[in-house]
Amino acid sequence: GKLLLPAATDRLVGAFVGGFSQTESYQARMGTLGKLISMMLRNVELLFIGTGFGNGNLQLIAGKYGQLITTADNMYGDLLAWCGLLGLPLIVLYFIKLLKLCEKPSKTNPNSMLFLTVFMLTLGFTQDSLFEPTVGCLYYILWGLELVRSVDSKSLAAR
Numbered sequence: 001g002k003l004l005l006p007a008a009t010d011r012l013v014g015a016f017v018g019g020f021s022q023t024e025s026y027q028a029r030m031g032t033l034g035k036l037i038s039m040m041l042r043n044v045e046l047l048f049i050g051t052g053f054g055n056g057n058l059q060l061i062a063g064k065y066g067q068l069i070t071t072a073d074n075m076y077g078d079l080l081a082w083c084g085l086l087g088l089p090l091i092v093l094y095f096i097k098l099l100k101l102c103e104k105p106s107k108t109n110p111n112s113m114l115f116l117t118v119f120m121l122t123l124g125f126t127q128d129s130l131f132e133p134t135v136g137c138l139y140y141i142l143w144g145l146e147l148v149r150s151v152d153s154k155s156l157a158a159r
Contacts, residue, residue, distance in 0.1 A: 029073045036072055036081050039065045050084030058082065075124030075131060095121065101147075113146045 039062060040047045051057040055071050058081050062069035072078045079091050102113040120139050123129040130136045 029077075032069060032072055033074070033077045035067050035069060036062075036077060039067060039069075040081070040084070046084065048084045048086050050080070050082050050087055053082045071128070073128075075128045078128060078131070102143075113143055116142060116146075 042065070046061065051061045055078070058072075058078070059070045072081055079088065083091060099114070099117055102117045116139065120129045123135075128135065130139060
């Protein structure tokens with residue numbers, strides 16, 4: 001365990017001291033995002049309706065443009081590629097609804113889901129958070145448990 005902490009600390013310190021935009025990860029993500037946007041600007045149909053949900057669709061269509069892109073490496077880039085400009089308002093409405101569902105905290109754990117949701121949406125800048133199965137499923141499980149706890153505490157209070 002001692003070997004992991006210094007390595008993680010060195011990486012974090014290096015990112016902040018040297019500037020996050022100078023890290024290899026940031027450079028690679030911005031390069032991929034640039035390729036996606038360039039590809040979409042070359043095809044108005046892609047710009048407006050996207051490639052369809054899923055990295056398989058993105059990879060197939062990007063391949064037709066000579067790009068080796070499987071994912072944008074961030075939720076927002078993937079959503080733009082998958083949904084296009086016409087689908088983005090639906091995704092924004094989804095996020096708004098999700099945040100509104102979190103506004104009424106349970107008595108046992110106030111604001112926990114709002115904080116978790118904001119964290120997950122922030123995490124989406126660096127990876128797929130809500131739509132990637134291994135990360136997103138943890139969020140939805142925790143969100144569901146909090147929702148059940150909130151409903152249980154309301155039903156107990158009504159008795």
